[in-house]
Amino acid sequence: xxxxxxxxxxxxxxxxxxxxxxxxxxxxxxxxxxxxxxxxxxxxxxxxxxxxxxxxxxxxxxxxxxxxxxxxxxxxxxxxxxxxxxxxxxxxxxxxxxxxxxxxxxxxxxxxxxxxxxxxxxxxxxxxxxxxxxxxxxxxxxxxxxxxxxxxxxxxxxxxxxxxxxxxxxxxxxxxxxxxxxxxxxxxxxxxxxxxxxxxxxxxxxxxxxxxxxxxxxxxxxxxxxxxxxxxxxxxxxxxxxxxxxxxxxxxxxxxxxxxxxxxxxxxxxxxxxxxxxxxxxxxxxxxxxxxxxxxxxxxxxxxxxxxxxxxxxxxxxxxxxxxxxxxxxxxxxxxxxxxxxxxxxxxxxxxxxxxxxxxxxxxxxxxxxxxxxxxxxxxxxxxxxxxxxxxxxxxxxxxxxxxxxxxxxxxxxxxxxxxxxxxxxxxxxxxxxxxxxxxxxxxxxxxxxxxxxxxxxxxxxxxxxxxxxxxxxxxxxxxxxxxxxxxxxxxxxxxxxxxxxxxxxxxxxxxxxxxxxxxxxxxxxxxxxxxxxxxxxxxxxxxxxxxxxxxxxxxxxxxxxxxxxxxxxxxxxxxxxxxxxxxxxxxxxxxxxxxxxxxxxxxxxxxxxxxxxxxxxxxxxxxxxxxxxxxxxxx
Amino acid sequence: xxxxxxxxxxxxxxxxxxxxxxxxxxxxxxxxxxxxxxxxxxxxxxxxxxxxxxxxxxxxxxxxxxxxxxxxxxxxxxxxxxxxxxxxxxxxxxxxxxxxxxxxxxxxxxxxxxxxxxxxxxxxxxxxxxxxxxxxxxxxxxxxxxxxxxxxxxxxxxxxxxxxxxxxxxxxxxxxxxxxxxxxxxxxxxxxxxxxxxxxxxxxxxxxxxxxxxxxxxxxxxxxxxxxxxxxxxxxxxxxxxxxxxxxxxxxxxxxxxxxxxxxxxxxxxxxxxxxxxxxxxxxxxxxxxxxxxxxxxxxxxxxxxxxxxxxxxxxxxxxxxxxxxxxxxxxxxxxxxxxxxxxxxxxxxxxxxxxx
Numbered sequence: 001x002x003x004x005x006x007x008x009x010x011x012x013x014x015x016x017x018x019x020x021x022x023x024x025x026x027x028x029x030x031x032x033x034x035x036x037x038x039x040x041x042x043x044x045x046x047x048x049x050x051x052x053x054x055x056x057x058x059x060x061x062x063x064x065x066x067x068x069x070x071x072x073x074x075x076x077x078x079x080x081x082x083x084x085x086x087x088x089x090x091x092x093x094x095x096x097x098x099x100x101x102x103x104x105x106x107x108x109x110x111x112x113x114x115x116x117x118x119x120x121x122x123x124x125x126x127x128x129x130x131x132x133x134x135x136x137x138x139x140x141x142x143x144x145x146x147x148x149x150x151x152x153x154x155x156x157x158x159x160x161x162x163x164x165x166x167x168x169x170x171x172x173x174x175x176x177x178x179x180x181x182x183x184x185x186x187x188x189x190x191x192x193x194x195x196x197x198x199x200x201x202x203x204x205x206x207x208x209x210x211x212x213x214x215x216x217x218x219x220x221x222x223x224x225x226x227x228x229x230x231x232x233x234x235x236x237x238x239x240x241x242x243x244x245x246x247x248x249x250x251x252x253x254x255x256x257x258x259x260x261x262x263x264x265x266x267x268x269x270x271x272x273x274x275x276x277x278x279x280x281x282x283x284x285x286x287x288x289x290x291x292x293x294x295x296x297x298x299x300x301x302x303x304x305x306x307x308x309x310x311x312x313x314x315x316x317x318x319x320x321x322x323x324x325x326x327x328x329x330x331x332x333x334x335x336x337x338x339x340x341x342x343x344x345x346x347x348x349x350x351x352x353x354x355x356x357x358x359x360x361x362x363x364x365x366x367x368x369x370x371x372x373x374x375x376x377x378x379x380x381x382x383x384x385x386x387x388x389x390x391x392x393x394x395x396x397x398x399x400x401x402x403x404x405x406x407x408x409x410x411x412x413x414x415x416x417x418x419x420x421x422x423x424x425x426x427x428x429x430x431x432x433x434x435x436x437x438x439x440x441x442x443x444x445x446x447x448x449x450x451x452x453x454x455x456x457x458x459x460x461x462x463x464x465x466x467x468x469x470x471x472x473x474x475x476x477x478x479x480x481x482x483x484x485x486x487x488x489x490x491x492x493x494x495x496x497x498x499x500x501x502x503x504x505x506x507x508x509x510x511x512x513x514x515x516x517x518x519x520x521x522x523x524x525x526x527x528x529x530x531x532x533x534x535x536x537x538x539x540x541x542x543x544x545x546x547x548x549x550x551x552x553x554x555x556x557x558x559x560x561x562x563x564x565x566x567x568x569x570x571x572x573x574x575x576x577x578x579x580x581x582x583x584x585x586x587x588x589x590x591x592x593x594x595x596x597x598x599x600x601x602x603x604x605x606x607x608x609x610x611x612x613x614x615x616x617x618x619x620x621x622x623x624x625x626x627x628x629x630x631x632x633x634x635x636x
Numbered sequence: 637x638x639x640x641x642x643x644x645x646x647x648x649x650x651x652x653x654x655x656x657x658x659x660x661x662x663x664x665x666x667x668x669x670x671x672x673x674x675x676x677x678x679x680x681x682x683x684x685x686x687x688x689x690x691x692x693x694x695x696x697x698x699x700x701x702x703x704x705x706x707x708x709x710x711x712x713x714x715x716x717x718x719x720x721x722x723x724x725x726x727x728x729x730x731x732x733x734x735x736x737x738x739x740x741x742x743x744x745x746x747x748x749x750x751x752x753x754x755x756x757x758x759x760x761x762x763x764x765x766x767x768x769x770x771x772x773x774x775x776x777x778x779x780x781x782x783x784x785x786x787x788x789x790x791x792x793x794x795x796x797x798x799x800x801x802x803x804x805x806x807x808x809x810x811x812x813x814x815x816x817x818x819x820x821x822x823x824x825x826x827x828x829x830x831x832x833x834x835x836x837x838x839x840x841x842x843x844x845x846x847x848x849x850x851x852x853x854x855x856x857x858x859x860x861x862x863x864x865x866x867x868x869x870x871x872x873x874x875x876x877x878x879x880x881x882x883x884x885x886x887x888x889x890x891x892x893x894x895x896x897x898x899x900x901x902x903x904x905x906x907x908x909x910x911x912x913x914x915x916x917x918x919x920x921x922x923x924x925x926x927x928x929x930x931x932x933x934x935x936x937x938x939x940x941x942x943x944x945x946x947x948x949x950x951x952x953x954x955x956x957x958x959x960x961x962x963x964x965x966x967x968x969x970x971x972x973x974x975x976x977x978x979x980x981x982x983x984x985x986x987x988x989x990x991x992x993x
Contacts, residue, residue, distance in 0.1 A: 093757055144759055145759050146757070146765075154771075156759075158765070158928075158929045159927070159928050159929065161928070171951070173949040185949075191946065372772075373773065476740070491811075550807065
């Protein structure tokens, strides 16, 4: 048997269907960790069959060591093993079958643990709950493997059929559907429109089994979503070690990181901690231990409150910030309302001194370009490069005050504060390229970065990150690109894309962030810029002959020969400034410089394979993104 | 007879996400084209109204003409499909077959067609998986092809021109709905929802075929403005003149070495009780499956307004999916007679085009 004939290509899916359908950051982490864990179980099984994992390089991987009961030190915090890997074995088909069986049995064990702890005692109050549970648990995963060249796996992906389907097709899901994973039935089995009380009673009981805030009153989940949600509390029994899901910050917390950092490093620290003490005495279950230590490496009280308590808008809503004695429905008693007002006053006082926290955070997804071809051509050298990159990822994300959710193979998923997110993505792209250069190869990574209001459902944010990475960055703009989208509560505000080369200055600064910083340092400039940015967009739309603007649209101005677009935009800029500043020679000079920068980020910069193919294409969204970043996302 | 349905404004077709009054619901919908159940439901409801129905259960007379639920009485539907007004009149569009791969280059897309390759050992057994040479970096093209391009694919040729991306036909609009507190004029708690509406590009329509309908009743549809999909959003219906509409797309198939090798390309979603595995047969189709390009299940459900409960969410084979099959030469006529497969074909589901590989 040749070496190629002994190769196993193995994948577990659905990735987006499992990870992306999340309501909380904890679901997001839990989904990515579980998928990584199951992939690790498949790898462990292949190694047990005397096989060898070729890609990725798993030597020294902490998660795999713990799965193989060989772990030392602290248990792994995040998933580090990709859902797809290449291995070799003497009996490759036998090893692959064992690996698939290994995944099924470990998944079953986790599902059983959740069932026993949270559902078994309530199941007889449901309608066919056990049947629904088993149907979903047994039919969820898509485990595919091929033997031989990697092309076989590419071909296998074209035929979405699973050997695991009990009925020879995907399941039929009756009744009401899960509030997180809408393709699946919720496990009470009742239909809300006609059996509301029975359904509510069932879920009330499940909620009683869980502690604190694990399930919200409007959450009715399928087996898969419930397993993801409750997995951390059964982890010791199900996988053999404890995981600390409570250390995962909410999106609102991530958004507030720069503000928290500024407050705690300032003279207002004691005031802030006093506010926290007051909040802890007025409300229950609002302490988020471990979060601050993970992000800031310190344990101030102020850094450990539920992030809703950093926002006066949330404090004004008793549902978001219930205090002791806040009723589930109806008005709060007078003394509770007074305490609430006291907290609001304290927080407003802090706002007066240190400004407001941003309600926006960034979700970053990155993925290596053309990895299939690289692995086919250079095999284990790619593994070494990826292993070197993986070592760098957590440090780069932490340096930018972010939280790494997943880093395995060529994939990265992280949450970051708005201000540092683009720089972080760029630094990671540099680290990726350097890791490959060290192995004598050229490789690029692309990014999908979403700046989202905490009000936008996490599921929508994940879908946007996925779509802009695959469709806008990689497919439309070409490999080695970063696509950025801003999602506000009212919908998509803007969408921008550029190659890495087009996004940074010769000094390796992300140009958009620099332009935004310049703007935010001139309060008058921001004032003027609002009208300038919107007017410029309208002007470009009119010149292009298009009727309607939509986010991400490139205007083709190639037919307007002789048009000096820079002079036009500069005149608009000066016109906008006229109301607040005297137009001196210096102002003209700085306007010229500024508009040059804006134009450079607005022009189309395609990835390396498309270079030179563009016409005179301009996207107004570059300017809108500068405006958004300059406001640090404080205004929704 | 074919009906052309044009949106008055945007449309809203919900997916399986729960949508209950009194609970905050976000990011619902965006399913397009809508399922045949939705379009047929809108047409039948309009016809029932024209026969005097206002609310509640239909009368016996209406049920005799229009059927009820899954019973269509004598009605038969086809579609829905998309159509775009072009320089040469209306152009029917079909979901791009999933055996068509492409990669963007400077002049558009470079494309290749997959067909069954050498046997590969995999979790399905030893199987001829769909493949082709020089497909590095290529992926399945989600979008639409016109009739001529589909015919080329059915002949086993790479189509000329380019696949029409979905964004050239329709866009998604995010919309927020709320109920206001009368006193504070703020959004009422748990009464805030967000949905994704579909806006068709000017000149793009839905086309639905209808048969078995009384001439007089059919006239009630021409020029009608009827609610379709969620939120009571409206569509204008026009009858297309005879000869306009969906022309038959067929590829002549002949036996080679005593065997007939053919492809089935799904034009509309299909529900099969069991998705065939390699070596198995498709119900109602002679021969056996050699290979396939089949996408992830499209889950279609709905709302049963009479019984006030959700309709079960069923997995449909998505349009564009392709089966590569082989039959005996003497089964050729039976192969050529296949035009729809699976269940609910009267609604328009399960329509296929035959080709060769």
